[in-house]
Amino acid sequence: MEHLTGSANLPHDVxxxxxxxxxxxxxRDLCSLRMSCTAARNVGEEDFVYRCASIPVSDQRWWSLSPMHQPARNFLARCRQSRHLKVLFRSAVSDLFLGGCRFAGMETMHVVTAHGHSAAQYTVFMMLMLRDNFESKNKGLETLRGLEAASALTICKLEFRGVIQGTWTHLHRVPMLNAENLVCSSHACPSRGNMGAIYRHQRCGRGWHVNDGDGGAAHISCVHCRADYELILFVHLFD
Structure with a gap:
């Protein structure tokens, strides 16, 4: 009796x-495996595999810019087509803040946000808070509360900054922050107007920058002031 022990006879799920x-x-290992046999090559073309691909942000940036890496550019395009959320998020950030097409970036960011990607939710939250209308700011505050409840703010800021870091500064579309963008308008709020000073103290006085676990505005009871703090920090992520 023949024993089906060869790798080609493994179930598709395996x-x-x-x-x-x-x-x-x-x-690189994926490409090597796909060349090893027909079964690996066929499975390697499935959307699930492309969504799993681990692509360092520096590689994605270089592949996207260099015309010498057409196979890599094709791989990225296939990842985007397969809804690889990290790849889509980085592409959206590049379009929105690093000289790309803003309309395409906003469309992509909303797609990634709809799939529950926290860093995309954080980015949309910041963009909503930078608008001057009341409805946008209310939506932004709802998102802030959700990110705070999930303890996701730090990782979101690190992921966003990871896309921005290492890029040419002349490409940065740094958001403008002025008095009209600030959220807290209550004259009875004891922390109103102090978020800039708190940010400078945390960053310059203690070398703190992004990590919410060490200071920040988490101790501030006013959610509007916490939103103001996050706006200030967001703009400085481009430094």
Missing amino acids: WTLIVGRTAAQSV
Whole structure:
């Protein structure tokens, strides 16, 4: 009796798991595995595998800009087509803040946000708060409360800054922050107008920048003031 022990006879689900985990480790390893046999090559073309691909932000930036990396550019395009949320988020940030097409960036950011990507929700929150109308700011405050409840603010800021860092500063579209953008307008609020001083103290006085676990405005009871603090910090993420 013939024993079906060869790798080609593995169930499809097993191949999907193997190739997906390989993609999550290294794109180079994924490419090598796909060349090893027909089964790996076929599974490697599935959307799930492209969504698993681990692509450092520096590689994505370089592949996107360099005409010499057409296979890599094709791989990125396939990742975007497969709804790879990190790749889509980075592309959206580049379009919105690094000289790309703002309309395309906003469309992509909303797609990623709809899939529950926290850093995309944070970015949309910031963009809503930078508007001058009451409805946008209310929507932004709802998002802030959700991110705070999930303890997600720090990782969101780190992920956003990771896309911005290392890029040419002349490409940065730094958001403008003025008095009209600030949220807290209550004259009875004891912390109103102090967020800039708190930010400068945290960053300059103690070397603190993004980590909410060490200071920040988490101790401020007024959610409007916390939103003002996050706006100030967001603008300085481009420094």
